[in-house]
Amino acid sequence: MKRIGQLALVSCMILVLLAGCGTNKGNNSEASGSQSTATSSVSGGKKQSLVIWTLQQADTNIQEAQENAAKSFEEKFNTEVQITSFPYDQLKSKLLPAVAGGEGPDVLLLDQVWIAQYAAAKYIVPLDDYMGKSEVKAEDYFAGAWGAGSFKNNVYAIPFDVGVWGVLYYNKDMFKAAGLDPEKPPVTWDEFNQYAQQLTKDGKFGTSNWAGSSESVQCLVDAFTVAGGGKLLDESGKKILINEDAGVKALEFWAGMSEFSPPGSVGKNEEDAMTLFTSGQTAMTMYGEWGQDTIKTRAPSMNYGVANLPKPEGGESIGTFGGFNLAINSNSSKKDLAWEFIQYSTNYENQKTITMLTPANKKAAKEYLELTRQYPDVIYQQLTTATYRPNVANYPEIADLQLQATQKVMTGNMNAKDALQEAADKINKLLNK
């Protein structure tokens, strides 16, 4: 009798377990069922639903603006917008497996450096046809951000928001103390080095470079390469050009800053450099334009200026773009609606309020910068000319090889020419795989 009781108990447990699995499955099929009915009734009165994955916003104002924008989109197109937001790392690690598995959102928010990978694997669709039928024009957006959204002569992703690596922050009080004119930040590389030398004294340093495990350093070295008239990739996208003269000089400039930097640059990253700047240990630092927020919270009373990145003799001041673009999942059954949503969220009106970084729409960006930033013209100028990182599918691996070359030079293991040659050989092999 007792044993039968036990048996019954166990079977109940197993049944509950199985039932659990069963109901889950039921839910899933129900959900997908409702989706498919939604798609089949495009012209009908039933609402379509559009799934969007985006980044979590720390700023509640932006979040609210996004929710409002989504609501008015819902009304305008008689649809339902489902926005799921993730922190950056989670978006990065969840989006690709989801899309590769034939699922994921209809509209994808992609970091610029992911676009080539998604495009090469045909996980996102080319937007040229859609663009032909709409008012979206490349000229309305920052050229570099637009370039980052293209792959092999097709447009794959429309710029949503941007940031530039970087601008030059300098401490005016430290300039004064060193006998420098606080209204005249360095313009050329030579001036920068000379000022940095003058500012390095009494335990303080002129600037701080870094080469820790972070990609920002590569953005800056890329920027200096292009600033010196160099190119990162050739036209075919099969050959890297960082080992040419401009690239070598760029890396030498960056590594040479160690002379005026606190010891131990290699293990540092951009945040360490910013901390040194906000704590008054260094007089100049390079950081994205959003660094103003960091200074505001950490050193609100600091008397600082913002200038364009120093340029090489005879070159131009160039930064490198970061930021996010919007693309359409090739498995989406609502591509037209997704395109409407992309247009909607990249137009001038909405761009002013819903972006996390600076808007990618130039007109909106101008107003945004004037409202939120000091030195808006400097930043706008840096954004207009900024370049973008090589848009090739295995960019992450390439950036890692570049970073290793930078580390080799900064630890004194190799000179810039040899290190870049070695990196270029490996990168070319990857590009032709």
Place this chain on the structure above:
Amino acid sequence: MRTRSTFLGYMLIGPSILLLIVLLFIPLVYTVQISLQDTDLSHGAPKWIGLAGYVDSWKDGELLKVFMHSTVWTVCVAFFQVVIGLVAALLLNRKFRFRWLVRAMVLLPWVLPGVIAALTWRLVYDSQFGFLNSLIAKLGFGQHATDWLGTPGLAMFSVILAAIWKGFPFAMLMLLAALQSVPHDQYEAAKIDGADGLRQFIHITLPSISGVLKTVIMLVSIWTFNYFEMIYILTGGGPIRSTHIAPTYIYELSFGHFNFGEASRVSVFSFIFIFLISLFLIRQMHKNERN
């Protein structure tokens, strides 16, 4: 009657077997399946390549370097964790005032969350303001600004030191428990026979705790091999990849390069690696039990 009770037995372990299958075996098989594909997205969607990928993985020498780092890391960290743990256990097994307090304090590194411990070590190793450099200066070896985490030759040493500090209390705790179960009369008998401290340790203490010691060595080795956050936070595998071990490399391949196939291959290799280590250690344990 007998069959019915066997059936009940199966029923009872049924749920846990089911859980194991869902949570362990399915992902395991899935990993092996992905490892047979070329998932480098630069040439399109994933495709099946069979075992060829396993051969290609070794071609550029990166993987060999990673496994060499993994071996150095695992051997050094596990060895010193156990040795220091054993010494600490022997010391804490003696009677002294405030022993309870010291025992609790020594456990601190182990109970501290890994990320916080790693971030603390970043500060210790800072070249400009770090505790280690100022300690060396105070000890009279002169002012200097060694970049502990940024110098390729030193970075591995630095992460190993931090990992030993983080993990040795576990070995200590287990060995202390084992030491407390060694009967005192054996020591008394040895003392009467004229054995000194070292002999007592070799002939009484070590044999009595050898079972626990071996288990500890095995656990610590496996955990160390798979230990991720310390290196990830301290160096991220750098500088110039001098501290990349298997887990950080797998992470970089999968979530940095999005090459899940290659990441799965490296995972399978690490699985085999750990499996062999465990097999060896388990055999050692059985050998002893038989004697």
